[in-house]
Amino acid sequence: MPAIITDPLFYLAAIPAVFLMGLAKGGFAGLGLIAIPLLALVVSPVKAAALMLPILILQDMVSTWAYRRDFDFRNLAIMLPGSFFGVFLGWLMAAHVSDDMVKLGVGVISIAFVIVYWRRRNVPGDPVKGKTSAGIFWGIVAGFTSFVAHAGGPPFQVHVMPQRLPPQTYVGTSTWFFTITNLTKVLPYFLLGQFSSENLGTSFALFPLALVATLTGVWMVRRIPASRFYTLIYALTFLVGAKLLWDSAPKLF
Secondary structure: OOOOOOOOOHHHHHHHOOOOOOOOHHHOOOOOOOOHHHHHHOOOOOHHHHHHHHHHHHHHHHHHHHHOOOOHHHHHHHHHHHHHHHHHHHHHHOOOOOOHHHHHHHHHHHHHHHHHHHHHHHOOOOOOOHHHHHHHHHHHHHHHHHHHOOOOHHHHHHHHHHOOOOHHHHHHHHHHHHHHHHOOOOOOOOOOOOOHHHHHHHHHOOOOHHHHHHHHHHHHHOOOHHHHHHHHHHHHHHHHHHHHHHHHHHHOO
C-alpha cells in the first residue's frame, strides 16, 4: 500500500483546497487559484503542485465528459500550441523562477483584467472576437503559470472572457484547454522528480472528494444565469488576484 501524508494539519488545508479545485473544474474557474496557496501553508509550493496534478487530471476527466459537446474549437486551436510552449518554458525555468514571482505576476494580471472589465462593463458593443496573436500569447502565459503554480486560469480568462461565450461553452473550452495542458505536464513533473510514492498515495486518497466537488461544480454552473455566472467569476478573479499580491509582494519587495 503506498505511503500517504498523515499530518492532520495537512488535511485541514488539503480538503478545502481539493474541494475548491473541484468547483473550479466544474465551472467556477477563479476558485482554482486558491487551492495551491492553501496547500502551500502546510507543504512546499512545489510539493503542493505535484500533489494536485493527479487530482487535476482526474477532475479533468469528469469535467471533459460533462462538457464533451460544449467548447469553442477556434480558441482551443489558437491557444493550445502556445500552452505547450509555455509548459516547456516552465520546465526549463522551474529552478530559476520563485513561487512568489509567479504569484505576483498572476495577481497583477487578474486585478488588471477585472479593472478593465469593470470600467467597460456599461459600454455597448458586440462580443470581442479573440485575435490569433493574442490567443497564442495568452496561451503561452497560461501554460507557463499552469506549470509552475497551477495558476493558468487568469491568462486564459483574459483572452476568452471578452468573447462572451455562453457559460457552458466558456466552461467547456476552459475544461478542454486545461485537460490537455495538464496532461502535457506529466512528463516534465516526472523528470523533475515530483511523483514520489507519498505524493501519489496522498493524491489517490483525496480522489473521492475530488470527484464529488467536480460534479457539484457542474451541477451549479448549469443552474446559474449567464449574467450572474460572469459576475461571480469576475469577482472571484479579483479576490484571488488580491490574495496573491498580498502573499507575494512583501516577500519580493
